[in-house]
Amino acid sequence: MYLPLHFAQPDALALRALMRDHPLATLITHGAPGLDANPVPLLWLDDGSPHGLLRGHVARANPVWRDTPPGSEALAVFHGPDAYISPNWYATKRETGKVVPTWNYAVVHARGPLRVVDDAAWLRELVTMLTRTHEAALPHPWAVSDAPPDYIERMLGAIVGIELPLSSLQGKWKASQNQPAENREGVVTGLRQRGGAADQAMADVVGRAG
Template identity: 50%
Template sequence: MYCPTHFQEEKPAELVGLIEQFPLATVIYQGDDGLTADHIPLLYEATPSGLGKLMGHVAKNNPLWQVAPEQELLLVFQGPSTYISPNWYASKSEAGKVVPTWNYAVVHAHCTLNAIHDPAQVLRIITELTDKNEAAQGHPWRVTDAPAEFTKKLLGNIVGISLEIKRWQGKWKVSQNQTQQNRQSVIEGLRSEDSDAQRQMALLVQSHATRSD
């Protein structure tokens, strides 16, 4: 991924934070028919050594779990993103030398995959994924809420996957290349739109205002 220095994000806590907030990964790999992309929600797990791993599951009919152990897969986690209007730049009134752009935050994780067939391990994965994503519900649904025989049958149709992170890269393109004056006016412009994505981007622009003017 092309990434100028001022957009690089290397802090593990920031990368993990984005993955946990936006867990739906685009998983790209070389399949029998060429490049293939699947979209799979994943759970980040820290490990005693290395960068950690990502846990999930796929249908048994999905060829993804059969990739060679040495094949590298690219996982893309897309965080907040939004259009930035030139009208929001304070410097527009000075010379008019402004153009539109798109702000975004993204993590690329390069991984190898290990398939998990043991029903107990697969059950643990779906239980942890469910508990994490149900946590905000008023009355969280639990895997144990479903009939045991029903769950057992479903387990027979899925395969667990464990993706070991070999390297990762973060890119936070959030107006760091703009002056302090333009960053502040972008924040105000984003807040005036009042959507979740734009509010999230306003916070990122504010927290990554690192350029020395």
Template identity: 50%
Template sequence: MYIPAHFNEPNRDVLYDLIENNALGVLITHGASGLDANHIPFEFDRSQGECGTLRCHVARNNPVWQDVATGDDVLVVFRAADAYISPQWYPSKQEFHKQVPTWNYLVAHAHGRITIHDDERYVRRNVAKLTHRHEGRQPVPWKMGDAPREFIDAMVKAIVGLEIEVTRLVGKVKLSQNKELRDIRNAGEILNAQGDHQIGEAMLAAAARKSEQG
């Protein structure tokens, strides 16, 4: 990923939060059948390994777990939010007319080595963790024990576990940081007014940091 210096996010905790809050990642592999991409919800353990560990599961019918081998290099892409930015939102455009449209976004790329876990105990444990994490937001959380045991047993046997030891983590936070302070702030305020709060608030925070830096 091309990352100009002003868009680089070096803070690992910021990237960890981005991954945990946007669990659906794109697993990119280059196995025996060539390039492939699978959209998968991940459980992230920031305490294990140098840069954390990602865990997930796929359908047994998904060929990805047989197309790659334990130890292969893979890439997982996590995207938090994105928004179109009109040059009309930059006050400097009205004076100098030297602005063009762009697209702002927040992403993290996790590079790592994959391990295949065709192991029912491993899969069951990971499904339970993923379920607990996301059902915890519900008024009445669903748990695996709510379904008949034989049904859950059959579902677990139909999936395969994947684990990725993250060896390199990079982030790109593109929020118009290369623009004038007034341009960043005004575009962020317009996005907030339009309901694009995640990028809007992130741009206002970027403007505040730029102001503090002088």
């Protein structure tokens, strides 16, 4: 990833927060058929290593777990807020006119060797953990135990676990850090006025980055 220093996000807590808040990653692998990309919800876990690990699962019918050589490097891309930035929001447009549009975004790249786990007990623990995580904010959380046991067994047989012990984590917060303060203020105001959920989220990112 092209990563100018002023866009680099070195804060490990910020990287983990983005992965937690936007868990649907694009998992990029390379096997015999060539490059492959799959959207996969992944859960970051602290295993005591410098970068932690990611766990998730794919459909057994998905060939990615068979086509990717064991231990080969995979890349999980987590996509945070993003927004189009209009040059009309820059104070310097009125002063010089020397402005152009851009796009702001926040992403995390997580790399590590792909490990396949085809074990029913491991998968049951994983899906229980995933369910608790994603149901926690709901007024009446669904639990794995709410479904008939034989049905859960069949569902577990239809998936395969994946794990990435992470060798590196990179964060890129492209949030108008290369603009003067008055332009960043204009970006925050413009995003707030445009009012979409992604705009509000990016306004928060730009405000913190400034």
